[in-house]
Amino acid sequence: MTLQESSRKVPQTADDHDAPRAAGRAYSRVVAALLSRSTVLTAAALVLILYFQQVSGGLFLTSTNASLLLRQTAVVAVVAAGMAMLIIMGEIDLSVGSAAFFTGLVVAHFQVQGWGVVPSIGAGVVAGIVLGLVNGLVITRFAVPAFIVTLAGFLLWRGLGLLLAKATPIGPVSNDLIFVTEGRMPIPLVYGLGLAVLAVGARWAIAGRRGAERAGSLVALIVRLTVSVAIAVLVIVIGQTPTGLPNALLWILGVAMVLGGVLGRAKLGRRIFLLGSNAEAAVYAGINAKRTVLIGFLVMGAIYGIAGTMLTARAGVASPDAGNTLELVAIAAAVIGGTSLRGGVGSIRGAILGAFLLATMDNGMSLLGVPTYSQNVVKAIILVLAVALDGYFRRRQLAK
Amino acid sequence: MTLQESSRKVPQTADDHDAPRAAGRAYSRVVAALLSRSTVLTAAALVLILYFQQVSGGLFLTSTNASLLLRQTAVVAVVAAGMAMLIIMGEIDLSVGSAAFFTGLVVAHFQVQGWGVVPSIGAGVVAGIVLGLVNGLVITRFAVPAFIVTLAGFLLWRGLGLLLAKATPIGPVSNDLIFVTEGRMPIPLVYGLGLAVLAVGARWAIAGRRGAERAGSLVALIVRLTVSVAIAVLVIVIGQTPTGLPNALLWILGVAMVLGGVLGRAKLGRRIFLLGSNAEAAVYAGINAKRTVLIGFLVMGAIYGIAGTMLTARAGVASPDAGNTLELVAIAAAVIGGTSLRGGVGSIRGAILGAFLLATMDNGMSLLGVPTYSQNVVKAIILVLAVALDGYFRRRQLAK
Amino acid sequence: MDNDQPVAGAVPSVDGRATALLVARSLTKVYGSTTVLNDVDLTLHEGQVLAVVGENGAGKSTLVKILSGVVPYGEYAGTVEVDGNPAQFSSPYASDTAGVVMVPQELHVVPHLTIAENMFAAHLPGRHGLYDERAAVREARKALETFGLEVDPRAPAAVLTPSERRLIVLAAALHRSARVLILDEPTAALTEAEAGVLLDRLRSFRKAGVGIIYITHRLDELKRVADDVMVLRNGRLVAGYDSVPRQAELVSAMLGETLRSIEAIAHVAPTKPASGDPALRVRNLSVFVNDKQQRPRVLDVSLDVYPGEIVGLYGLVGAGRTELGRALFGAWPGPVTGECHIGGTQGLPKNTNRALKRGLSLLVEDRKSQGVFHGQSVSSNMTVSMLDDLSRMRLLVDKPRERHRVDEFVQKLGVRPPRTRIAIDALSGGNQQKVLLGRCLIDDLKVLILDEPTLGVDVGARRDIYQLVRKIARELEVGVLLISSDVDEVLTEADRILVMYKCRIRGEFSRGASAHDLMSAATGASMP
């Protein structure tokens, strides 16, 4: 909107899924880290967590509540990741709540028919990909904007689903399916996860070391290693408590890794950023825009299937209101996480952090028994504050 | 998304609130008229109307139903007009449903307190302007994207309203307030309106004549005059039937004229189009972006107040669910009406036609008692078809 | 056709250059009711450089857009063949796959993506769908060596100046193994030296058998690079040569005027003596980048521009001229220190709006991203900065007056086609530039800063612009600061020339200085 603002975009590069790395080349690494949207979000979440911990009399920071929070975040996080990908490429998806409701229904239907967990989920994912394909084909073949096509999908998929289910909850589903998100992560997996955290952390630390030309990089190395070890230890410790870690975490991590990988390391990801930044430039550069958009919606289709499975597993039934307003929450999470609605800018990590911030608020306020309407008021104010502070720090840095 | 699409934008310039005129110099006038989004929408609406008329056994095209349709369209039309303005300048407003609920509550509150119609509406409009000011200030001062600020407003205004009203309906309001939208337009006003239609029509016809360098302009003159006279006669005839025309029509026309005038004739409107089309260039061209955005939200604030009044007048009470999903419907109407979510392109007329198209579908299908699920399916398909056809014709024309 | 000259490529070339790489027959393109390309034939052989010239709006870009799939198959008439097979490109993606690579006239660089990503966009190195950043950086470095550009390919393209952006795109295109390479005004934004490098490269490509279509407004380049030349006028092929003819002959073919009338244009601008109070007075101005390091972009610059005077500001890419202009115009987001008087009143404008109110306007360097309002009419593009003067009650746009003003400008500036209600996107690049110049001509103009005003402007239009600028300066007593990387331009048009090198002014020359003097000041070779 103003010059200052447009220049704000500069440090948010395509590599923003790994913001410190990209920005670090231009600015001091430490300051960049302090400034990245992810850090501000993490800080905001931390403040909230401490507050809730204080006010709830210590109930918030318990392993059971950590598990709860993860389970409550999971669907939004997964969908927000897909949404971020689409928004980055200049598209949007308003149908995701209805589509996830529909695939969740498919999963529950086959569960009730007595199918096993894997075939039921498979059916849900296939259904999701079909819906994604329909969205993608209409958008690319008939050149109808995604906003309109997915608005139609918003009406269509829920309408069809309600019609098929006669608006009654379908279920309950088997405990095996519930286990898929709500279940406790098996101990070997917990150790595996701990090791994975260590491995990734080590890479991160070394990358910081290698790329750094400035002093303080040794400090950075140490800080990063410490953080990684701390997280790994936390994973292993919490994973062993009676509540343990929920399997939902694996879904979040899985989707984050795949989508984060695609955006960060795959050629497809580069095309997505370019297409979203400047569609005309992308076409001139020889990018097949239609195919890229179609692939994007196919990936989102798979996410419909996963999200539907997770909705059903979490609720134990496929409820007629499942996924209501999911599209809005997911867009909010992505935008809070730094994805620009103008396209070309954003990150999976940010979107997932945005989802966590939103879920933390829900969880904390439910825990405190804050009345519903006041919850919304508080949530609104925190949202604006988080994003405003982020912008403020960023500008201050630039202005100094 | 593709070059084709970006080139589609070409004929829709800032002067496009009067699309046929602007495009007319570049293309043959007749073909341009055939192609404008407004024409496609009008045609789609006509087809629908004829269909409903046929299937309902002549119930659709009655003066009572016309009145009903106008009353049903009014709030969405008014809000869609404001939304189009904001989207054209590159902003968006997700809070409008909640804000209209809030201002409607204010109006109902003062009505219940025994205030007269004018002060109650005044209070609502003032409340609306305050909400618009808050949105605008946070967006421009703290540089938080409108999407986030108004998403917060979406939660906040409804949350506050529900808290204040203790989530129960406030009302009933006086018959005088109800009259403000639901009432029958007084005969003198009907005649006034008829004359106004004639006057505007004459200007339109003459403008066509003056600007035309090609043959067929005499035909155009005659066609335009005929159309204007026909509409004026229709207004006067329907206005005199026992049902008459509803006052809601005056609100639609009033807002359309003011906003259409601003976008088409005012400096502000010009800046709105330019800002939405290229924010960076706007800065170099000396446009005060922040002030323009702030004014835009103040105008939208006034629309909150008007929309709230209309919601309350129509329902007779301020209901806790008033204005639910209004933001989504308004965005859909604007986009269907040719407003591009990328900014810089759109028209008030299109947005209002979009609102009519949506309302026509609702009204017709309710009249037929089409099952709700099928209603959604039909609506979804018609939406996509209308926009796809529009794009198809436009591309075909450009390709020739 | 009003011309019976042999048409380039229509007959097989004398030296028996083997196969025809690319053949186009009777290409015709219509927009609405305007035919912008009319029955144009073209044949391109391996190792041939075919230059395409013509005035702004002649249809050059349209021609190559068809050849490269930007205008997709089905939206034009005529046929295209590659290697004797019919080619029906639906997008640049398709043409690219067939080995036809185009660098478009307008810059399409995404500032927040890295330089490497911008360079290789659709052709990123890597396997199994994964992007190999290291390979990309390696390749990019190799490609950038061509122009001796020392930038980090991992940095966002935002750090590049417009001319550097152009260079990375060119470097990337040259780096690809194209069979047909199409360059649409590649040198418009380049310095002489950079252009020289590019031309050398093209010669080596020709040896390797690549067919090259080369569009330019710099006719002096043709001798150094072209084998054949075709001239377009009003969408028609009006002349073709199988060698480079005399410049005067080309110009007359382009403009359809006789040689005599063209030569008569050559002028010597009378020098305007500096007198009275300066229109623009700058003292010790420094401009810093808005980040922690506070790198300076302009250091301690002092200058005066007198009413009626045209001061040239010459320098190489990155010298800091654009920053100086932006700072004076109130459009620099970072810290600025120093003093400034505009028309006698003191102080730096806080924002662009204030600058305009005080009578200072700026013609931006990057037309596409900072200048043009895409999708908006020519008219509203032109009047945006003077809306206050063109409104009634400071509220409504006075449309008749606006129309009048726009018609006047369109005529004065020679905008073609002279349609003011069509979207500006429908104008050719050079004509868009004229519209933007019109935007700068606010009422009470005191200081006009022109940043590379003749980028992509044809000889005829360039002449118009020079004449106009001179007229504005002399008649309206406006002080003009002409930022240019074109030595000839500053030498012929400026009354006085300042040269910038590394953030500072390193030389001042009066009319009649030699190109050599300017060059050595601009490269830091001679310090005053």
Place this chain on the structure above:
Amino acid sequence: AQGDAGQGASAGNKGNLIGVSLYTNQVARFNFEEKKMKEVAAQNGDSVISNFANNNLETQLSQIQSMFQRGIKVLVLNQINSKAFAPIVSQAQQRGIKVIAYDEDVAGANVDYVVQRDNVEMGAVQAQSVIDHLPAGRVAKVAIIRGDPSTPAMVQMSESYDKLIGNNPKIEVVYDNTTPGWDQAAAQRNAEAALQKEPNIDAFLVMWDNGAQAVAQALKATGKQAGTVWSTGSDGSPASLAYIAQGWQGQTTWTAVDKQATNAMTIAHAFASGSEPPTPDSKTQAGVPVLHTPLSSVTKDNLCEFLTKSAPTGWVKQEQVFGSEGASTCGQ
């Protein structure tokens, strides 16, 4: 009103045209009731035009006004918001249309008949079932999960909750919150928060089945055993009946929606054909006749009886409750 009836006739409808306006299609029972009403009306020789209002007042008003256009003779009104409908009721009555308030009365209007489920009684049935299943000899810990406070059903059920549970010395309320939009996911968050605050909850007092299903899921996640924590619900949703069979839900309050739908159509037919409507079982203060719909509490004990006797055909199949192998658990 200009000859709407005439227009209706000219539209060529057979029999009497009855308008049915229901506020949402996201609740199973209303879908069932709509179908049932159409069946009954067909048997009576009437025809029905029906609409669901997507939970939106504005939509419902518009749909009803469209029904006026169609020339309905009777309006069966299941309103979204009891206080907002007085004007439209009087508009209907001015046009000579009889109005039957369905499921709940309309405040501020004198409708012609009320066919209703008594939500206050429903709240009482649920609260009583909780009281009946309290552990002996100590103060019990109860969590309350209420529905959307902007809906009258929630307000009326709450009335009984507060009376029977609020001041009950044998009960400590450890958690009490509302659920906007009766949203199942939000209910699940509430249930989880309750268990987080107090892991040893004895009973959940929940207003509706979707909420009870959310509680079941929360209980499973905290490792509770089936049948150890009592919970309540309403509507006899098949999924909840399955949870009751498994012990994950205590009871559901069944409204005899088939009877309610039939009553409405019988009364509508009587109004439309000018005959005497069935005798009411009470009258409102203003003298409007009221026919109450019977409520019953369904628990594990009477589950089979419910499935085989009370539940109307088409509402639930035994395999939905007992799994694909349990089709004849209760016999045929």
